[in-house]
Amino acid sequence: MVKRVRRRKMTLPGRYECIAQAARCCAEAARDAGLDDHTVFHVEIAVDEACTNIIRHAYGGEDVGTIEVACHTQGDDFVVTLHDHGRPFDPQAVLPPQIGTDLDQTSIGGLGLYFMRKLMDEVRFEFDPVKGNTLIMIKHANQHHQAEENSAGHT
Amino acid sequence: MLQITTKPLKRVEVITVKGRVDSSTAPEFERALMAALESGHHQIVLDLEDVDYMSSAGLRAMVSALKAARKGNGDLRLSNPSNRVSEVLQLAGLTSIFGVYPSQVDAVGSF
Numbered sequence: 312m313v314k315r316v317r318r319r320k321m322t323l324p325g326r327y328e329c330i331a332q333a334a335r336c337c338a339e340a341a342r343d344a345g346l347d348d349h350t351v352f353h354v355e356i357a358v359d360e361a362c363t364n365i366i367r368h369a370y371g372g373e374d375v376g377t378i379e380v381a382c383h384t385q386g387d388d389f390v391v392t393l394h395d396h397g398r399p400f401d402p403q404a405v406l407p408p409q410i411g412t413d414l415d416q417t418s419i420g421g422l423g424l425y426f427m428r429k430l431m432d433e434v435r436f437e438f439d440p441v442k443g444n445t446l447i448m449i450k451h452a453n454q455h456h457q458a459e460e461n462s463a464g465h466t
Numbered sequence: 467m468l469q470i471t472t473k474p475l476k477r478v479e480v481i482t483v484k485g486r487v488d489s490s491t492a493p494e495f496e497r498a499l500m501a502a503l504e505s506g507h508h509q510i511v512l513d514l515e516d517v518d519y520m521s522s523a524g525l526r527a528m529v530s531a532l533k534a535a536r537k538g539n540g541d542l543r544l545s546n547p548s549n550r551v552s553e554v555l556q557l558a559g560l561t562s563i564f565g566v567y568p569s570q571v572d573a574v575g576s577f
Contacts, residue, residue: 327490352550359521363489410559414536419529422522422558429557 313344313452318383325366325395326373333380334358337391340382341450344389350450353430354391357448360423361393369397369444391431393446399438470498478574479507484516487524496527499542503531508540511573514547520554532564541565545573 319340323329338355346354362378370376379394408425409418427434433449468491469484479502487495502510512528514520532542543565547555555561567573 327488330490331486331488352553355519356521356554359488363521363523366489408558411562414533414563417529417563419522419526419558419560422525426522426554426557 313346313384313387313389315384316340316343318381320379320381322377322379323362324374325370325376325378327363327366330359330362330366333362333378337380337382341389344384344452346389346450346452354389354450357427357430358391358393360426361391361446361448364423365393365395365397365444365446368400369395371398387452389450389452391448393448394443396443399444402436468494470495472498472502474507475574478509478511478577480511480513480570480574482513482516482570486519487517487527488519488521489523492521492523492527495524496530499527499531500534503534503538508535508538509577510535510540510542511545511570511577512542513545513570513573514551515545515570517548517551520551522554522558525554525558525560528564529560541577543567543573543576545570 319336321333321336323333334355337358338351341351341354358380365378366373376396380391382389382391384390402424405421405424408420408422409416411417427448431448432451435447437445467485468487471482473480473482481498481502483495499510528542535542545567546569547566555564565576567576
């Protein structure tokens with residue numbers, strides 16, 4: 312069960328040095344919602360990677376536009392929403408990183424999106440030519456706790 | 467905040483990093499790694515004990531440096547990564563390409 316927390320919202324300049332503040336704000340909200348340290352870290356990384364991708368790919372660099380970051384609880388979900396007015400991108404077109412034992416074949420492009428998908432339970436992109444781009448990332452508290460219980464049951 | 471110190475030993479350059487490595491600090495991190503390589507040190511130990519946070523930007527810098535080190539017939543080996551760094555390394559599948567050692571002494575001694 313997540314504890315209900317007040318909605319937090321901030322608008323940050325599209326600069327890399329401002330990302331940590333937004334990621335920590337969401338991590339703090341996740342902690343207040345009762346998520347464990349491990350899950351709080353996952354939320355922090357996912358927000359960091361999402362903001363980095365917006366600056367790098369949607370805006371094409373720093374100081375081009377702002378990012379609105381909001382987080383709240385909804386039932387047993389912890390929900391993070393990011394909004395920008397940069398270029399839309401096709402998440403299906405991003406190739407997953409290629410990592411194996413052969414260093415020459417290793418390519419870690421796309422690692423940010425890969426982390427977001429691995430660390431959050433739902434990642435959805437919405438693109439609107441007028442309203443801009445919205446990214447919704449959700450952590451299901453129940454699913455996470457169930458997985459932990461199952462894992463504990465097998466040890 | 468990021469703090470990077472380098473310590474040249476006989477055969478190995480030890481680079482110790484403290485703080486947060488993310489998209490804001492990764493360029494500084496990568497510059498330190500590349501500076502060691504460009505000065506001719508291709509055997510590098512990267513001490514990550516006090517790195518409390520690392521995003522994909524930091525991992526990207528480490529993979530670039532590893533490729534450059536191996537090209538020079540050297541290696542970049544990691545010592546005592548914090549739990550959080552270990553988790554992102556595992557998540558990215560990078561534990562298969564980096565040598566990871568439990569202490570700086572072990573990592574230096576491995577060369």
